[in-house]
Amino acid sequence: MSPSAEAAQNLASTRPDQTSSETQTNTAATASTASNDASGRQPTSTSASAAELARTKISLLGALKTFPDFPIPGIQFIDILPLFQDHAIHTALVRALELQVLNFAAAAGSDIPFQKPDVIVGLDARGFLFGPSLALRLNAGFVPVRKQGKMPGPCVTAAYEKEYGTDYFQIQEGAIKPGQKVLVVDDIIATGGSAAAAGSLVKQLGGELMGYLFILEIPFLKGREKLDGVATVTLLETDGK
Numbered sequence: 001m002s003p004s005a006e007a008a009q010n011l012a013s014t015r016p017d018q019t020s021s022e023t024q025t026n027t028a029a030t031a032s033t034a035s036n037d038a039s040g041r042q043p044t045s046t047s048a049s050a051a052e053l054a055r056t057k058i059s060l061l062g063a064l065k066t067f068p069d070f071p072i073p074g075i076q077f078i079d080i081l082p083l084f085q086d087h088a089i090h091t092a093l094v095r096a097l098e099l100q101v102l103n104f105a106a107a108a109g110s111d112i113p114f115q116k117p118d119v120i121v122g123l124d125a126r127g128f129l130f131g132p133s134l135a136l137r138l139n140a141g142f143v144p145v146r147k148q149g150k151m152p153g154p155c156v157t158a159a160y161e162k163e164y165g166t167d168y169f170q171i172q173e174g175a176i177k178p179g180q181k182v183l184v185v186d187d188i189i190a191t192g193g194s195a196a197a198a199g200s201l202v203k204q205l206g207g208e209l210m211g212y213l214f215i216l217e218i219p220f221l222k223g224r225e226k227l228d229g230v231a232t233v234t235l236l237e238t239d240g241k
């Protein structure tokens with residue numbers, strides 16, 4: 001087995017007898033002990049998890065593919081679909097995202113205490129590839145934000161600009177209950193237009209937007225600047241040029 005496949009498998013491995021809530025408790029405990037001990041060293045389990053996560057990130061980055069001039073000339077398109085083609089990489093990806101949520105405050109550079117989301121909102125279409133898996137692991141609901149005209153019943157709508165065009169997002173009225181804590185997830189943050197529109201829809205329904213989680217960020221496009229300082233965590237980064 002290649003070192004990268006091994007790293008992916010290490011992070012992916014959860015004891016077969018370990019329940020989802022046990023995983024959460026254990027990981028939340030690890031997250032809450034993420035600070036250094038009295039001697040200034042990180043606890044061994046935390047540094048081991050950090051090393052595991054670092055190895056997994058290398059595997060995930062290695063699996064991404066880049067296509068120049070897609071879907072229009074001048075765009076370097078980063079294809080995340082290979083992350084789902086290999087079982088070990090896919091499993092490691094979902095586990096790494098779960099860890100990012102359980103350690104969300106620290107990962108976002110904030111000292112607010114851990115909050116479990118009530119609802120994961122995934123964005124059309126690539127946020128649907130992992131949003132529901134993540135929601136199951138976190139005992140949360142899943143709600144889609146879709147491109148205009150795809151869902152029945154009353155919807156609220158937001159227009160937005162993205163790296164290669166203008167679009168409209170919708171969410172079904174009543175899909176989020178007022179006061180529910182919501183985490184918005186998507187594969188990529190580029191200019192941030194899609195994510196900001198989704199966040200505005202969550203707020204229009206009365207949801208409490210607790211943060212954004214992305215697999216990959218293209219930092220030079222400065223998408224975070226559109227997110228109004230809401231806590232934002234990305235697993236991977238690329239220059240995307």
Ligand SMILES: O=P(O)(O)OC[C@H]1O[C@H](OP(=O)(O)OP(=O)(O)O)[C@H](O)[C@@H]1O
Pocket residue numbers: 123124125126127161162163164186187188189190191192193194195223
């Ligand atoms: O930060 P932004 O500039 O808004 O770009 C990011 C968005 O663009 C892509 O989706 P796209 O609209 O291409 O739709 P798809 O997932 O249906 O391909 C990507 O999956 C994000 O949702």
Ligand SMILES: Nc1ncnc2[nH]cnc12
Pocket residue numbers: 075076077078079162163164188190191240
């Ligand atoms: N450069 C890019 N690659 C893949 N998906 C994107 N969504 C917006 N910009 C993108």
